Amino acid sequence: MNNHMSINFGSVRITDTGESEIIEHDETSKRRWSSGVSHTYLITCLPNLEARVAYVDWKNGDREIRGLPGSRPSRLFTRFATGNRVSISSHNGFEWMQLRVSKITSRQPEKVWSNPRKISVEQLNDACGFDVALALKELGAVGVDTRVALIGTKNKNRTDLCVLFQKDEIYIPLAAFASIRVIPISREEK
Secondary structure (H helix, E strand, O other): OOOOOEEEEOOEEEEEEEEEEEEEEEEOOOOOEEEEEEEEEEEEEOOOOEEEEEEEEEOOOOEEEEEOOOOEOOOOOOOHHHHOOEEEEEEOOEEEEEOEEEEEEEEEOOEEEEEEEEOOHHHHHHHHOOOHHHHHHHHOOOEEEEHHHHHOOOOOOOOOEEEEEEOOOOHHHHHHHHHHHHHHHHHHHO
């Protein structure tokens, strides 16, 4: 990990905080138990919106990105630290991540609830306010398309959007996470 490195992606800045934590035993996003190492990144969007996220490398080979407590404003990220993990999966020497956008489904005075929703490339671009596929490709992504087009999925999720990238890439999945979990919520709140 490159300590304190940062990149700009669309309307956000993604910064390695240099913080890491050993996870002794926890459930991965693929519902398997393992231990691993969590590296913390800060996704800054607008002057007053910060999302703390962890890039977790599990000893069993699983990888994921998850929201962390301490994001602000906290009412926007009510579910961020519990329900917004995204798996990174392998396919033919590459890795991929499913792209489902968090949409606000409930608003209460002190908290906002969001759930991930299936979307098209056009809807993803609308949710973020820029061409996400182009921006991810500029970072080095192999492609942004449906699962059937990129990895040959034949099950019911074949039309779900995903991003394909080189193995062990860190900033592409972090940028993809920002485009499906942080940016859409921040834009809905404006």
